Amino acid sequence: MEKPVRNPVLVVCGVLVLAAAAFLLFGRGGTPGDTSAEAGFARDMAAHHAQAVDMSFIVRDKGPAPEIRNLAFDIITTQSNQRGMFIGWLQAWGLGQVSDQRPMAWMSGHAHGGTPMKPVDSVAEMPGMASAAELTKLKQATVTQAEVLYLQLMIRHHEGGVEMAQGLLKLSDRTEVVSMAQKIIDGQSAEIKLMTDLLRQRGAQPYPSILPRQ
Template sequence: MTDSDQAPTPRRPFPGRWAAAVAAALVALGLILWLVAAPGDDDTSGVPTAASADAGFARDMAVHHQQAVELSFIVRDRTDDEDVRRLAYDIAQTQANQRGMLLGWLDLWGLPKTSADGYMAWMKGDGHMGHESKDGSLMPGMATSTEISQLSKTSGRQAEILYLQLLTDHHMGGVTMARACAEQCEVPQERQLAEGMVQGQQSEMKLMADMLKERGSAPR
C-alpha cells in the first residue's frame, strides 16, 4: 500500500462559504426566475405542460445533478488532493445552483417534481438515447448504488480515479440530456441553460481526462 492509497486524515467539511455561496445564489435565483420565466398574471399560455420536454428535462436533470453533488461531497473527504477537491467543489456548487433553478421553474409553472411516466420519457424516440442507463442506475451516466458505496469505501488515488471516472460518465449522460433540451425545450431560458450545461460539462470532461492520465488511468 502506498502513501497515496492510505486513508487521509479526516477533514472537516468544506468551509462555510460553500453553503453560504449556494444559499446566496439560490436566493438570487428566486428573483431571476420570476423575471425571466414566469408568465404574466393573466397569461398561462406560455407555461409548459407536465408532459413537455421543458418539464421533463427540469425534473430529470434536477435528480441527475443531485447525484453529482452527492459524489462530490463524498470524494472531498476521501482524498487530500487539492486539484480533485477543487474540482469537486466547483461541480457541486455549479450543479446545486442549476438544480435550484430547475426546481424553481417547476414551482413557477405549478408542475410536479416527479412523473408517473418515470425518468427520460420526454426523450423517447428523439434519437438522443445513445448513452444508455446502466443496470441499477436511474438515468444515463448516473452511478449505481454499488458504485457510490465503492467510492465511499476507497481513499487516496483510488478514490480520485473512481470519482473522475464516475463523473466523466455522469457528464456524458448529462450532455446527452442537455442537448435534447436545447433542441426540444420551448422556454428560451431553459434552452440557454441546457446549452451552457453542454459547454461546461464538455470542458470538465476534458479536464478530468487529463487528471486521469496524470494518475495512470483513463475514462471507462
C-alpha cells in the same frame, strides 16, 4: 352624465405592456405542461445533478489532492445552484418535483408512442448515472483509489448530462431552458476534458464513452 372618453393610444399601450409581461412570465409557448420536455428535463436533470453533488461530497471528505478537491467544490457549487433553478422552474410552472412519468420519457418519445411506464425512481434509466454498487465502492475506496474512480464516474456522469441537454435543445425553444441546457453542454464538456487530463496524470483512463460518435 357623460362617460369618460378613453384615450385609444393609452389603451393600446396598456395592452402591449400586458402582452410583454405575459411573454416574460410564460414565454412564447405558454407555461410548460406536466408531460412537456421542459418539465421532464427539469425533473430529471435535478435528480442527475443531485447524484453528482453527492459523489463530489464523498470524494471531498476523503481529503484528496487540491486539484480534485477544487473540482469537487466547483461541481457541488455549480450543480447545486442549477438544481435550485430547475426546482424553481417547476414551482413557477405550477408543477410537482416528481411525476408519474418514467425518467427520460420526455426524451424517448413519450406521448408519441413511447415505451411503457416504469417506476419514477428508476434513476438508472438516466444516462451516466452511477449504480449503487459504484457509489459504495467510491465510499470505501482509499484516497488514491477514490480520486481515480471519482474522475471515471464523473466523466461518464457528465457525458450523460451533456446527452440530456443536447436532447432538450432538439425539443424546446423556451429561452431560459434552452440557455441552461447550452450552459450544461459547454461547462460539462470543458470539465470532461479537465478530468480526462487528471486521469492521465494518474496513469488511468476514462470508461468507454457513452456519447454517440460524431
